[in-house]
Amino acid sequence: MVEALKMTGGEVEARGARLEERVYTGLLDDIRLGKFMLGQRLPSETELAAQYRCSRPVIRAALAKLRESGLIVSRQGAGSFVTSGHPETGSGYASLESIDDIAVYFSFRRVVEANTAQLAAENVQPGDIEALRALVEKMEAQADNGVATVESDIDFHQAIAKLSDNRFLIETVAMLRPHWLFIGKFVRTLGRTGYRIGKRDMTGEHKAIVNALEARDVTAARKAMIAHIDGSERRVFKGE
16 A cells, blocks of 8 residues: 555656756746846745745756756855846946846837838848848747757847948947847746747747838838837746
């Protein structure tokens, strides 16, 4: 009778994996929703184990997954901290300090990139459209294979900025790169299914931008770019 009530090794492993995923998802949501600010120390393993009613090894596994995603860092003797997106040397912008900073980042991108898209629509040539479509196809293939698209996404937006023929807009988009990479990690942590769905939406948004540029429609290009940045913000904050 006692033996019948015992879990098999596979069942124990599956239960541990589910607990790890629950802790990981809970901490991820806490970071995304601002309960833990960027740069803030997380509760200790003991405190988290009590909060989630699980063992410390489960907590360690969940924290390891967050570290692998680049969302937290561990400091010996001090604990685990939410990363703050420190920019690369040479960037003109300070590191992100809070979830509010991320919201402001998207607001700033709307202002800047609506203008890059408008100017790009005035200057674009057929060869530019081919290059942009190639980048969209590359991102689509990467998303289908579960590969991070953030580098290609930045390349896409920088290519549009270059078409604006305005050095300050070009340099501004380039300066956002370290923050862009950091924020892209939030999207990657939505999980394989959510990531693919979100990236399919992103592909459609990119195609709408390219179509507007090809038509040299400055109004449509502005609207398509703003709609894309709105979608990117939803994917970060709402996991869509």
